[in-house]
Amino acid sequence: MEQNAYIKTAITDKIATITFYSAASNSFPSFLLDELTTAITQLNTKTEVTTVILQSEGTGAFCAGASFDELLAIQDKVTGKKFFSGFANVINAIRKSPKIFIGRIHGKTVGGGVGLAASCDYCFATAQASIKLSELAIGIGPFVIEPAVSRKIGKTAFTSMSLMAHEWKTASWAHQQGLYDEVYDSIERMDLEVTSFAKKISSYNPEALSEMKKIFWEGTAHWDVLLAERAEISGRLVLSDFTVRALNAFKNK
Template sequence: METNAYIKTATADKIATITFYSAASNSFPSTLLDELTHTITELSASTAITTIILQSEGTGAFCAGASFDELLSIQDKATGKKFFSGFANVINAMRKSPKLFIGRIHGKTVGGGVGLAASCDYCFATEHASIKLSELAIGIGPFVIEPAVSRKIGKTAFTSMSLAAHEWKTASWAQQHGLYDEVYDTIDRLDLELQTFAQRVSAYNPEAITEMKNIFWEGTANWDQLLTERAEISGRLVLSEFTINALNSFKKK
């Protein structure tokens, strides 16, 4: 398992910035998912902030989804369910938070990373921030993140992404379908516009922000149970011979 993955938090004025990192293209081992959930929950309870920026380190991939090494280490259904529940817990923590989440999607993102972007209330991206749901190609599916992704881009676009599991969708496509709100040609421009936006919205009435969050996420009260059930499906399928062979094949590339 990766030992140098981390979560960092910085706070300025009413804005908190969460930065995640792992050496494998910012993919998520279970420990990092647990730490991200804990960080979001702590910040959500703070009265000193109104806005949370979610970003990753580097200039390469924003997030490569689940850790392939950890997926290959799963030996039973209970462990599989627990791992995929990590993504469920992060999404639900973002959903329940009274804070506004702004996504900084600087590069390509796959699988669970698309779920994180979809769970943000507003997303800034660069032209290099292509997206892909590759889960079917490795024998599972984007079950846990589907509710969050479909909520943003609709079931039809989600279906298109899921079945074209080897195909990258462009940042422009993601913007057209509602995943990204703003797309810029450079990271520098993205950061300038993001900071301006964050400073503006962070000054809004916190009570109004909380009420708006309730409206943004209407109809999702059942997600605690739903995402856990979806994690169970993924946890079962990750043990299949198809998935084990596919994961090993991907790792060799």
């Protein structure tokens, strides 16, 4: 288990803030994905909380996606599916939560991190928050997060991101496509706006917010099954010789 990786939840009035961290550019080992899912689900019992801010620590990357070390350690399809189901579980937990999720994307984000941003109901970002779906470059694909990302930016933009697996898309591009709702030049300015927005949202009728959340996510009831099927595809492909070679090459750069 990676040392110094954690999930923290803080609640002030009607606003919960979930913060994740790992030393490897805020990438996710499986235990951290499980803890994030638990943290999100536990907030469902906090009826006073209507609004959740999802953020990561530091001023570098927002999220580097899946842990490369753990990907390399996968030895069979069952373990592979279980690992990728971690991202599926987080996305589904946000989808099913009656709370409004606000993404605070302070820096670059890759793969599963893009999926997290896409799962939020409203996203703030900085101009440094470039995005990339690098999965094809390592022999797999952004299968699990695709429904969440396509829901936000559409299939055409998702196709462009997926095939340009070595290229960063700017925060401005992500804003134009609808992944980010607002983009600011600095973390300080973004944080002022996140705080102001969260306070406004948390002042609204909780029942109305919950009913709106259902509307935001209409047509996704099948995602429990769909994302599990996608996790199985990723779990199979991660065992390929292509992926093992690519992961080792990336790791040894």
